[in-house]
Every structure is written in C-alpha cells, then in structure tokens.
Amino acid sequence: MANGANQSPGLSLSRDTFAKLTPGPFLHAHLKQAQPTRPNGRLPHEFRTPTVNTGSLTHSNGSAVVRAGDTAVVCGVRAELLRASDIPHPPSEDIHPDDLVEELGLLVPNVELSTGCSPSHLPGNPPGTLAQSLSYRVWSTLLNSRILDVSTLAIRHTELQPEDEEVPDAEPRVVVKGYWVLYIDILCICLDGNASDTVWLAVMAAFRDTVLPRAWWDADQERILCSSRLAEAKSLKLNCLPVASTFAVFSTASPLKDRAEAESWVLADPDGAEEGVCEEAMTVVIAATGDGATATLLSLEKSGGSVIGEAGVAEPIEYSAP
Amino acid sequence: MQADRRRINAPAGGTAPPVFTFTSNEQPPKRPRRTRGPDEHRKIFLRTGVVPSASGSAYYEIPPQPSSAQDEKLTPKSSSLKITCTVHGPRPLPRNAAFSPNLLLSTHVKFAPFATRRRRGYVRDASERDLGVHLETALRGVIIGDRWPKSGCEVVITILEGEEDGWWADGSGAEKGAGWGLMSVLAGCITVASAALVDAGIDCVDVVSGGISALVIDDDAKTEHVALDVSPPEHEIKAMCVVAYLQSRDEITECWLKGDASTNTEALMDAAVKAAAMSRTVLAEAIGEAATGQSESESTRASAKGKGKDVTMAG
Numbered sequence: 001m002a003n004g005a006n007q008s009p010g011l012s013l014s015r016d017t018f019a020k021l022t023p024g025p026f027l028h029a030h031l032k033q034a035q036p037t038r039p040n041g042r043l044p045h046e047f048r049t050p051t052v053n054t055g056s057l058t059h060s061n062g063s064a065v066v067r068a069g070d071t072a073v074v075c076g077v078r079a080e081l082l083r084a085s086d087i088p089h090p091p092s093e094d095i096h097p098d099d100l101v102e103e104l105g106l107l108v109p110n111v112e113l114s115t116g117c118s119p120s121h122l123p124g125n126p127p128g129t130l131a132q133s134l135s136y137r138v139w140s141t142l143l144n145s146r147i148l149d150v151s152t153l154a155i156r157h158t159e160l161q162p163e164d165e166e167v168p169d170a171e172p173r174v175v176v177k178g179y180w181v182l183y184i185d186i187l188c189i190c191l192d193g194n195a196s197d198t199v200w201l202a203v204m205a206a207f208r209d210t211v212l213p214r215a216w217w218d219a220d221q222e223r224i225l226c227s228s229r230l231a232e233a234k235s236l237k238l239n240c241l242p243v244a245s246t247f248a249v250f251s252t253a254s255p256l257k258d259r260a261e262a263e264s265w266v267l268a269d270p271d272g273a274e275e276g277v278c279e280e281a282m283t284v285v286i287a288a289t290g291d292g293a294t295a296t297l298l299s300l301e302k303s304g305g306s307v308i309g310e311a312g313v314a315e316p317i318e319y320s321a322p
Numbered sequence: 323m324q325a326d327r328r329r330i331n332a333p334a335g336g337t338a339p340p341v342f343t344f345t346s347n348e349q350p351p352k353r354p355r356r357t358r359g360p361d362e363h364r365k366i367f368l369r370t371g372v373v374p375s376a377s378g379s380a381y382y383e384i385p386p387q388p389s390s391a392q393d394e395k396l397t398p399k400s401s402s403l404k405i406t407c408t409v410h411g412p413r414p415l416p417r418n419a420a421f422s423p424n425l426l427l428s429t430h431v432k433f434a435p436f437a438t439r440r441r442r443g444y445v446r447d448a449s450e451r452d453l454g455v456h457l458e459t460a461l462r463g464v465i466i467g468d469r470w471p472k473s474g475c476e477v478v479i480t481i482l483e484g485e486e487d488g489w490w491a492d493g494s495g496a497e498k499g500a501g502w503g504l505m506s507v508l509a510g511c512i513t514v515a516s517a518a519l520v521d522a523g524i525d526c527v528d529v530v531s532g533g534i535s536a537l538v539i540d541d542d543a544k545t546e547h548v549a550l551d552v553s554p555p556e557h558e559i560k561a562m563c564v565v566a567y568l569q570s571r572d573e574i575t576e577c578w579l580k581g582d583a584s585t586n587t588e589a590l591m592d593a594a595v596k597a598a599a600m601s602r603t604v605l606a607e608a609i610g611e612a613a614t615g616q617s618e619s620e621s622t623r624a625s626a627k628g629k630g631k632d633v634t635m636a637g
Binding site: 060076079082116127139183211233 | 435
C-alpha cells in the first residue's frame with residue numbers, strides 16, 4: 001500500500017479513523033484521562049457558546065439565526081390574522097384565557113430538518129420522527145410556559161351600542177375581532193447534535209425580535225387593517241424566558257459487566273458524535289422570570305438509562321441554571 | 323385541503339396576511355430605482371464549506387441594496403437573495419436500485435416558508451419542482467458522471483429569502499405570479515450549486531455560473547433596453563433570460579427565456595452570458611479562497627495534532 005508507508009506500524013490508527021471505527025472507545029479514551037476532556041476539546045460540563053443574529057430576514061416579523069458549534073438554525077416568526085368570525089367552533093365564553101392560545105391554535109411552530117442539514121435527513125420525504133418530536137416539543141413548551149398571554153395576540157374593538165331608547169347610556173362593549181397567529185418556522189441549516197437546545201434558543205431569540213404592527217378593526221370596510229409605521233408597532237410581551245439544556249450520559253456499563261464497575265460521565269450539550277454513543281439523555285427547561293433573579297423548573301425529560309438517579313438529577317439542573 | 327398530520331397546522335379557520343394602510347399624511351412607498359448601470363452586477367457574497375456535516379456546501383447572498391427611505395416602515399421595500407446549498411455524495415446507490423453507469427444527480431429546491439412575501443407551505447409546489455428540473459439540466463452537463471458508476475449525488479437547495487416577482491405596491495407582478503423572481507433565484511441556484519459541487523470534490527469539466535438579463539421598459543414607457551442582473555421590483559420587465567454558462571468552454575448548459583423579446587432575443591442572451599461571466603469571477607474567488615483556507619487550516623490542524631495527545635489503539 002502506498003499510503004501505508006507513512007503510517008506507524010501495528011494497530012495504531014489515525015485519530016479520525018479511530019473516531020469513525022469505534023466511537024464509543026474513542027470517547028472513553030478521552031474521558032478516562034486524569035483531566036477528562038471530550039474529543040471536541042470541551043470539558044464535560046462545557047456548553048458550546050452560541051452566536052445569535054436577529055432580524056436578518058426581510059419577510060418575517062421577527063427572525064433569528066443561531067449557531068452553536070456546527071449546529072445552525074434559522075427561525076422566522078410571521079404573524080397572520082385570524083378573524084374571529086372565521087373560527088369554525090368558537091370556544092365557550094367561560095374558557096380560561098390561558099387555555100385560549102392552545103384552543104385556537106395561535107402558535108404554529110414547525111421544525112424542518114430536511115434541508116440537507118445532514119445526510120440522515122434528506123429531503124423528499126415527509127418529516128421524520130426527530131423533526132416531528134422537535135416540533136411537538138417546541139409547541140408544548142410554548143404552551144406550558146404560558147409565554148404569551150392571549151391578550152397580546154387579540155385585536156379588540158370597542159363597539160358603540162346602537163342608540164336605544166330603553167337603555168340610554170349603554171356601556172361601549174369591547175369585542176375581540178381577531179387574533180394574530182404566529183407561524184414559527186424553524187429550519188435547521190446544519191446539524192451536529194443537540195438540535196433541541198439550539199432550536200429552542202432560536203425560537204426565543206426570534207420572539208424577542210418580533211414586532212406586531214398596530215392593528216384595528218375598520219367598521220366601514222369590515223376588516224382588520226394594520227399600520228405600516230414601525231413606531232406604532234409593539235414587540236411581543238414575553239412572560240418568561242425559558243432556556244433548554246441537554247445533557248448526555250456516557251457510560252461504560254454493559255450487560256456483561258458488574259454494575260459497580262461501570263463508570264459514567266455527564267456531558268453537557270452533546271455534539272453529533274457523542275449523541276451517537278450516549279444512550280441516556282436528559283433535557284432540562286428552566287424559565288427565568290421577570291428580572292431573571294428567580295428561575296423555575298419548567299420541564300425535565302430523561303430517557304434511556306439509569307445512571308442519573310434521583311440525586312443525580314440535581315447536578316445538571318444546577319449547571320443549566322443561569 | 324387535508325391537514326398534514328406530521329406537522330403542526332394552522333387554525334382551521336384559515337389566516338390571512340395583514341393588510342396595511344397608509345394614512346393620508348403618509349407617503350405611499352415609492353418604487354425602488356436602479357442606481358447601478360445597465361451592465362453592472364449587484365454585489366454577491368459567496369462562501370463555501372458552511373455546513374460541515376455535508377460533503378459540500380455553499381451560501382450565496384445578494385446583500386440588500388442601499389435605499390434612501392427604508393426606515394420606520396414595517397413593510398419591507400425589497401428583499402435580498404439568500405440561498406444555501408448542500409451536496410451529499412457521491413455515495414453508493416441502495417442495493418435495490420437499478421445499475422447506472424453514471425453518477426445519478428438529483429436536485430431539490432425548496433423555498434423556506436418565510437422566503438417570500440406570501441407565506442409558503444412545507445410541501446414542494448410545482449414551481450419549486452420546476453426550478454429543480456432547470457437546475458438539474460444546468461448541472462448535468464458539467465459533471466463528469468462516468469467517473470462514479472453506481473452512485474448517486476444529491477444537491478439540496480434551501481432558499482431562505484427569494485427575489486420578488488415585481489413591485490408589490492402596484493399589485494401587478496406580485497399578484498399575477500409572472501414568476502420573474504423565480505428566474506433570478508435560478509441564476510443564484512446555479513452559481514451556488516456549482517460552488518458546493520466543487521466543495522464536495524465532484525469532478526466537473528468547468529465551473530458553471532448563472533447569469534440573468536432582462537428586456538426592460540424605460541420610464542417613458544416607449545423605449546426599451548436590455549439590462550443585466552435585474553431586480554424585478556426596480557423595473558417593468560418585458561422578457562427575461564437565465565443562462566448557465568461555462569466560460570472556459572464557451573458553452574451554455576441551460577437557457578430559460580420567458581416573455582416577448584422579439585428581435586432582442588440575441589442581445590438578451592448575450593447580456594445573460596455577460597452576467598454569468600461576472601458571477602463566475604465571484605465563484606472563482608470563493609473557491610480559491612476556500613482552497614487556500616483549507617490548506618492553511620489543515621496545516622494548523624496537523625501541528626495541533628502533533629502537540630496534542632493522539633489517542634492510539636494499543637494492540
């Protein structure tokens with residue numbers, strides 16, 4: 001072999017070959033050093049520093065491009081109008097306002113992975129399981145965190161009561177004429193592990209960038225009109241600012257070994273190669289409220305193993321807390 | 323329409339884009355004007371290797387034109403073109419595929435939902451498929467396919483922001499769907515796909531570049547002239563032409579002419595070829611930059627490897 005000459009003899013392999021052939025032992029070899037360092041140069045609890053760019057898309061009300069390591073996500077928020085008269089089954093009057101956003105479907109997030117971002121998600125097929133679950137997670141976190149009040153999305157109109165002899169000074173009645181529907185389109189441009197955190201960060205950054213035009217009901221034309229002046233537009237009022245952080249657990253446990261012998265490491269913000277060899281993963285969503293002084297745990301998802309026990313749950317939460 | 327069960331759908335009542343009004347003391351938006359000469363190209367930003375997980379990738383952007391009174395309006399005056407392209411392959415065809423002596427090229431063009439003034443769906447529509455076919459013709463003549471028998475290669479293009487079909491405020495071009503914007507997008511797609519193919523290391527006879535020209539009606543509405551690299555909102559367009567051009571071989575692999583150009587057809591094509599030659603200079607520069615940058619980073623990586631602990635498998 002011509003290129004075998006400059007390689008060292010024996011079973012010594014180049015770094016890339018080793019990583020590709022046996023990703024598990026490769027990661028283990030890095031972690032078992034005295035100072036555990038991951039193959040990508042990060043410490044076990046080190047996150048990738050994301051870069052955020054907002055407002056780069058022309059046709060959206062708010063947009064963000066987030067890049068963390070080799071994962072890049074573009075999110076565009078576009079607001080369209082839903083007329084109250086177009087709602088086929090209007091929810092009952094006594095519904096709690098917090099449930100109205102879900103009931104009317106005012107937030108429509110969709111994650112698209114088939115943009116050629118990685119060879120495993122090629123376009124031409126319907127969205128795969130990962131894309132569907134990401135969309136659903138974004139949707140459920142948006143609703144569970146009650147990040148938007150329905151009042152910020154409603155377009156109200158003060159209706160003057162027709163002159164009536166019996167009730168001379170009738171109170172003007174406030175009716176909701178329509179709602180803003182936010183289409184949150186999230187495109188993954190480049191995928192290298194941990195899509196969920198980056199997607200969520202992009203949604204949050206785009207939300208903070210979103211402005212809704214001033215809209216009012218025009219009784220003469222019987223439709224909702226908007227003002228095109230930027231000065232009158234309002235940015236979204238967000239009740240909280242949730243942050244998602246994902247941890248993967250690399251463990252040497254196997255059915256053939258004694259459980260006590262197994263070693264394990266918790267890796268923050270796993271990249272694509274690490275995701276492939278780690279079975280256990282955990283996602284924590286923490287919401288900072290108001291001034292950011294206090295934070296509440298919004299959701300916690302853990303799957304795939306038994307390394308992080310009840311006690312171990314606290315550790316990643318501390319790391320992800322701002 | 324049946325709801326897509328794999329996606330989160332819009333409310334059943336359907337939504338409408340907002341309607342903007344202008345109060346009487348407000349100036350309605352003015353149509354942007356072309357400030358560059360008729361044979362001047364807009365600036366192009368092109369970079370390769372933006373998606374490390376793909377074999378080859380490139381990003382193409384025509385930055386927004388500087389305009390005078392852009393501020394304080396929510397309605398954007400014009401958009402800029404932003405396209406990403408990834409190439410996956412060449413890789414072996416699946417076992418059950420029929421034998422192919424050549425590299426099977428497949429192209430996939432998709433607009434992002436937020437790419438245009440009107441929101442687009444997630445499922446590819448006919449115009450996007452048509453763009454894919456045009457792109458495939460443009461690229462097929464360039465790739466030396468018989469070097470990879472039994473393999474396939476995917477070119478995936480995502481348009482993050484498209485060109486508009488006309489000036490939106492008069493409601494003519496944009497509403498009629500004349501499709502002028504699509505042609506300008508195709509020219510960008512050809513250039514960016516060519517850069518990504520080179521980045522993926524797929525052998526080509528030459529780099530192909532896209533160029534666009536149009537027969538536009540002058541302001542006095544009587545005379546017309548040929549201009550290259552037109553932005554549809556800036557002009558009344560009568561006919562438009564896109565070519566995919568191989569400069570060093572002086573060949574055209576794809577030509578798409580639309581509209582009534584009558585006697586000006588040849589002039590239109592010549593102008594498009596000229597525009598393609600201009601975008602080729604950008605393409606060559608981006609590829610060259612990537613090549614020198616790569617060798618530099620490779621050398622730094624090699625030195626870092628020497629210093630760092632190289633994990634070896636002990637037999």
